[in-house]
Amino acid sequence: MRQGRALWSWLLAEVCSYLGTRFSMIAIPWLVLQGTGSATATGLVAAAELAPYVLAKVVAGPWVDRWGGRRIAIAGDLLSAVAVVGVWLSFRAGGLSVPVLVGLVAVVGALRGPADVAKQAMIPAVAEHSGSPLERVTGLASMVERLASTTGAAAAGVVIAAVGGDDALLVTAVALLCSAVVVAGLLPAQVGRPVVDAGPPQGYGRSLAEGLRFLRGDSLLLSIVAMVAVTNLLDQAYSAVLVPVWVTTHAHGPEVLGLVFAAMTGSAVAGSALAAWKGHRLPRLVVYAVAFLIAGAPRFWAFALTDSVALVVAVVVVGGLASGFLNPIIGALLVERIPSRLLGRVSGLVSASAWSLMPLGALLGGVLVTRAGLDVALLLGGALYLLTTAAPFAVPSFRAMRRPREPEPVAAPRPAR
Template identity: 50%
Template sequence: MSRRPFIALAIAETLSISGTRLSGVAIPWLVLSATGSPVLTGLVAMTEMLPYVVAKALGGPLIDRFGPRRIAIICDSASVIAVGLVPLLHLLGLLTMPILLPIVFAMGVLRGPSDAAKQSMVPDIAELASVPLERVTGVVGAIERLASIAGAAGAGALIALVGPSQALAVNALTFASAALVAAIGIPTLPPAPKAEAAGVSAYGRELAERWHFMRRDAVLVAIVLMVAMTNLLDQAYFAVLLPVWTQDSGHGPALLGSLFAVFSGASMIGAAIAALIGDRMPRLLVYAVAFLLTGFPRFLVFALDSPLTLIFAILAIGGFASGFLNPILSAVLFERTPKPLIGRVTSLNAALCWALLPFGGVVGGALVDAWGPSAALLLTGLAYLAATMAPFAHGSFRGFDRKKLADDLLCS
């Protein structure tokens, strides 16, 4: 019943996610300001996200075998070196696109298993703290949003002060701190049962086992399809469309960071409320309405080049609604996943949800080049609206509110 592991996980998550959000603003701005090309900006985003997704998908058996704590510490520690190379090489005058691309690739390879490992700790941490799963996932969601505020706002200020490449030095420090906190504050969690076998063939069987489990669950399949599409469109928005709109409107990185911070700040409030009342909410209704509010209006106000006051208001509403999404999704996933498969299924679920995300930047860049930022924002927003209608039309989502025991699913 100790709260210490939960506090340590919360701090490690805050540090890790804030660093990731910082690089998510700094790297696109670095490429856009150096090249002026939305397509190259999207290509760099894809170079990070594609290995992120693949590494997250393939890392599940390793998390179950060696434990999530060890994987998180190793990956966060290695991220310090990868991220730290960018400001170092820039300082030496050696940073070019051919050098930046493999560094960004390495960042993606390391971040995928690290994020999956931290997520797979949640059920054990909830059990140690003796609190409802919805409450823990809600608190984790609020932490993610808080870290996003710090990372986005800090990115805008740091980029304006020292430039995008040197701002990544702070990114390296956050990953080092996250690894240290996890090493000191989180106990060694036992490997998942049936995860002791070694060898390539056993590894392949473990990957296949989690795939067969997931595809038999209609609720999880429906979630993956919907979230994968919205993640693709969100990546186009965050990595290309919003930076291009900010630059074309005559604003600088400080405004870009503020836009991210307002959305994340409101989302943190929504996630905090979800943590308090999550176990009493009608899940499907809240999920569907939240997605409608967080999607299309956000794209529309930028497409219409609305006043900043209206833009910030819409971002606050959409951010607040988005705070309810991850706590619900995480609770559904953990309830429906047997403990022996937690690491593998959560990593596969996350990887599938993010499967289209690496291409979002390229899609956004291509749309901007073809039709300009306003039309690109409108088209992307309409596609987002279509995707968010899925809970109203797809019958599989009706199982959202039914709490089916994970062990029953494993045996069915």
């Protein structure tokens, strides 16, 4: 039981963090859309949070290696909770002001980035102190992410309908505070200390450059990051703008918005469980390529071609089931290829690169809906998704998935939520 404390307390911190961010992901766009009626403003606010989040992940990597993930995770979650309360206070004091909201959510994003990188950098120590294989820890982490996101999405729709989007933000603040308390009070003190084999001390710039050189030298990782960056861009347009606009256009309430996201992440939990059970026996490249094809374009086209909630939820469930296989495959590849002494730096760079286009995704979704209409935006998004997810069949570097290297005792972040 004492050995397992590291694993379960770390997973609990992840649950709290995911619950909080899922609430804000639904509550803030809904508030902006209801308050302004503007898809462009909705995309702008979503982008204002994501851009600092991505940059902060890059900046935080060398600090995580030098100071350890524990300190940064605690500080980041605590300060994020305070910033979210600031967003709530701005609504309570004067209603919706888009410029003020843009500034506040930018602060939230800048604080969340380091906290997320720091918690992911703890994975090797969590595995060591719990006596669990790295593959089990990363597999459980993927399932926890999906499950917490499912619960958070469903609960967010219900809470927003009951108390309003502004008061629902308090749930995010409480969840982030709980994450910080769990890391500080329950996680063993040895977990999250600086990596002992990080090499001789060097300047911040050289430390960051070393991680960048490693990532640039691995063609498979670069191909995966590029592909995931584009699909994340399209997914952000889908979740932050296209689906909320579809819900309001068809006169549905926030509970339908929560249902759609919960259906995706809920079925992805089942997919992750199947991947953990049988994934190691399946051809890695084929599963990766086919799962991406199923998980992407059909969702966009379903929303464009029907107004039936039951039908779009059915398509989303199938896509979510397929998507559950993706993070375990990507996580296994990263575990095999990233040296432990570069963990914080390369983890931050991989994650930030995979998220780098997401701020543009929210803006793109808003502009497309405004200029071309919702259905055209959805059809075009599906076509771009299909083109991107065909890459593993055409780009030679993806063939390296069939020839995994000997794994090192390292870990890496999941590049998409």
